[in-house]
Amino acid sequence: MSNIVVFDLDGVITSEEAYWDTAGLVLHELLYSPQYWNIGHSGGVYTPPSTAVLSHQLSAKILPESVIVDLKARSVNSNWDTCYAGFCLYLIHLLALLPDCADLLPLRPWEQDWTESFREQLARLPGALEIDPARFHVFETPLFRGYSGLELLQRFDAYASEVLGQHIEGVFARYSPSWDFCKDLFQEWYLGEELYTRSYGHAPAQAGKPGCIHFEKPLLPVEQLYPALEKLQALGYTLGIATGRPGQESITPLQNYGLLRYFAAQHIVTHDQVAEAERGLKACGGKQNAPSLVKPHPYQFARAANPAYQPGQPALPRGSFIVVGDTPSDVRGGRAAGAIVIAVLTGARTPEARALLAQSQPDFIVEDITKVPALLEQIDDLATIQRLQFSERAKAELLLQHWFTQHMGLQTEAITLTPKPVSLNSFNGIYRLGSEEYFFKTHVEEQGVLEEYYHAELLHKAGYNIVRPLHTVHEKGQQMVVYPVVHWPVMFDLMRAVETGDTSQASVAMLVEAEKRECERLLRIYQATLQASTADEHARAPIHQLFWHRITGGRLHNFYSGKLVALPATGEQQVGGIPFDELLGYRWMVNGRALEGSLGELIERAKVVLNPARAALTVIGHGDAHFGNVFLEREQDYLYFDPAFAGRHSPLLDVVKPLFHNVYASWMYFPQEIARDLQVSVALRGSTVSVEHNYVLAPVRQALWETKLTYLFGPLKEFLRAQLALPDDWSELVRLALMCCPLLTVNLLDEKRMPASVSWLGLSQVMEMANLASIGAEA
Structure with a gap:
């Protein structure tokens, strides 16, 4: 079901302008036809407009677009309801002009004899009667404020009672005879004389209506709609519809535009299905207790996503499918049905409407549906x-x-x-x-x-103590592993707590002892699993994704090429920067120590030394055992998880990520906190960058480093040397792999994340890792 995308029609795919013109024409006929209210006191015959242009001009005088858009923004989503809101307001206004409307009680505006009496009383009023669309500002008054959708419509009885000074009940309710009367006139105007007669079995009350359905156009050119819908299908989505239009009025335009072929018939839900479901509820529970299922009720969206859905069933979990709509009703209904809701701006045509749409908090907003395929690709990207x-x-x-x-x-x-x-x-x-x-x-x-x-x-x-996954997904670009929940603390959190003075859960001694125990176990595993790998086998090891593939595969270029390295601020002033491409050629001096090689030379050397396509003696290793991937079980044993880069690879590479990240990388994880106490100065002297900083390792991290060297790295070197498995360039390999950790794990020039001082600290560590003396030398 998650591959269902349910579209609203009007304001999303189809234009509502024909419907809007229809609504205004219904009101115009009621107001000016001698058969109805005849406020112009005409003695002639009412002549319907015959063209799209005339229809639009006549309609807009009675029901301007701004009024309709405002009603949509208030979740009056059905065009029948939009028309009915105008009917109610204009009728109540005209009744209020009468000296005494008591003779017209009870109000029965759907009946011909009542309409005749009303028309006669209006004719006695002096002067011409004027209609002002400003009447719709009534929705800002206290009686309507805070109401929307169907609840707003249900306020018209109270409004009539207040304005007329008479108790009015049920006359202006939705689904009242007044609503049915107004809806029938709407269908006459929208379908036109021929199609209406064929659909309803009788002719319209007044002849000559051409049918606004024939004036309809799609919201966007079909040349733009076809590729968008085809792309969604190519992405594996099934397309559905949830619209307030009746069935025929939904299908006919889609057929005319050549769009119907993109939508699955079982996932098309129109007003016909909604009305059928409402009748079923009324039959079971009584008319008074049956809820309305029109938008913003979630029924229509849930039914479009799942054709077997019945009213009253639980909503689907959020994120189960996608809804694309253009009104707050779509947003509320889609969210309640369990969908991710994408709002398009094509139906919100005024700043006010767009503001109200944003306030309804859709999950995403795009300009129009042609932007939906790209958005769904982005949504589906981890x-x-x-x-x-x-x-x-x-x-x-x-x-x-x-x-x-x-x-x-x-x-x-x-x-x-x-x-x-x-x-x-x-x-x-x-x-x-x-x-x-x-x-x-x-x-x-x-x-x-x-x-x-x-x-x-x-x-x-x-022999690793590892949390074994229950389920995995292996798709390129879509990779997920599911584990049982583990309640042991994570070493990353324990180290940070101790580093910042919180020893309530762990102490330096406890963490160092756990590290010592794990180093001894790792050494045993390395010794037991050592065996030869060919160049091809070694090149396929996932661990190389952390080093060689990052430095040669685009990440280096994307992070740094063409970027400016901002110099740390001096006091309150920024002092410019140096292009990274230029920085590559500089020599470095860090805290008074001259370092060998330029950054550019070291990067080029790393591309050669770290190239995995060489035969090697390899072990089975985790590959990425930084402390974010390690629980501490029973305060003594490491429990690994997330072996994303595990496999058979060089033991020298296996120790690199934990060596760097568990000891040196606090600045990488907590850049803002480190920046508060960090002092960094950068001076460019000829072809040399001189960096001075006050960053030092916390005692717990220094102790961990010494433990790692003493109980794992040192004994590992001796073991490999004894097995003739220590490469001639082992020290350079380790140092250059260590260099990749600060350089390529995160973008050091990301100004949103890294203050300039921390960026320079990171760059300094890049050079220091490449020159790290404490791991030893080849000789």
């Missing part, structure tokens, strides 16, 4: 959800609920994202299905291809 989780979490959760339905067939009751600073290229959270909760996580690699994505079983068999 990268969109990853970005939104920090700024519009509720919307991100809604889109993810739709994604779960679309790609995994899961009708989730609720989804809760847990945005964390560590979620730089991923997101995770919990969804509820029935009484059970499940944890989910995905990686978003917008420029990469991961041939093998989740390898939990491989790690489990190798």
